[in-house]
Amino acid sequence: MVREASGTGAGQLVSFEGVGDIGAAQKLVDKHLLADVDDLPEDLARRDLTRIVGREVMDTRLGLIGEVTEVLVGPAQDVYVIGGPFGEVMVPAVDAFIVDVPSEGAIVCTLPDSMVKGAGLSSMGAGRAEA
Numbered sequence: 055m056v057r058e059a060s061g062t063g064a065g066q067l068v069s070f071e072g073v074g075d076i077g078a079a080q081k082l083v084d085k086h087l088l089a090d091v092d093d094l095p096e097d098l099a100r101r102d103l104t105r106i107v108g109r110e111v112m113d114t115r116l117g118l119i120g121e122v123t124e125v126l127v128g129p130a131q132d133v134y135v136i137g138g139p140f141g142e143v144m145v146p147a148v149d150a151f152i153v154d155v156p157s158e159g160a161i162v163c164t165l166p167d168s169m170v171k172g173a174g175l176s177s178m179g180a181g182r183a184e185a
Contacts (some may be wrong), residue, residue: 056093110160111136111145114153116170119143121162140170
């Protein structure tokens, strides 16, 4: 059973019951391990780089922001680098900005104008995204 799981930026760091030392852990190297979905962290989709890079990002007010081209992994939070019609936009992957990371489709966010170059009052209502 999974005892604990946490994001490392390069993937998930998982500790299992019954695996208490490096020798026991080394026996699991290059093995496929299965875990119950209920044992995985709730925010796994937000931290799984393979689910993030290449996805479109829609702002609830501005519409299409672009596509995630890179994820910068930080000690406190990851940052999505998005390329699109507003140029390069860097969005911290936190609840204050990221509304939803569905299993398919666009990532939905709510960004302040100060984070999106050229997103002043003239662009309000243009290309609204549906959450």
